[in-house]
Amino acid sequence: MTAKTCNVDHNKSTCTCSFSCGRKGLCCECVEYHRSRGEMPGCYFPKDAERGGDRSIANFINIVKQKGTAFLT
Numbered sequence: 001m002t003a004k005t006c007n008v009d010h011n012k013s014t015c016t017c018s019f020s021c022g023r024k025g026l027c028c029e030c031v032e033y034h035r036s037r038g039e040m041p042g043c044y045f046p047k048d049a050e051r052g053g054d055r056s057i058a059n060f061i062n063i064v065k066q067k068g069t070a071f072l073t
């Protein structure tokens with residue numbers, strides 16, 4: 001079995017988060033950080049909501065109720 005490695009450069013190139021932080025491209029650390037705060041990573045939010053910085057699960061649920069999940073694809 002081949003060990004998988006994290007492709008940070010690729011992750012950075014596809015990351016939709018508009019904030020700068022040391023976790024950009026390190027998706028496992030990004031998820032851990034936001035999960036520990038009761039939040040979701042920026043890439044789960046549509047562009048306009050992502051820029052607002054409210055990463056709460058409640059905000060995500062409200063957005064999905066309003067817009068559905070098509071923005072995730």
Ligand code: SF4
Pocket residue numbers: 017018019020021022023024025029030031033034040041042043
């Ligand atoms: S979602 Fe949060 S942890 Fe992830 S890259 Fe953006 S600011 Fe950093």
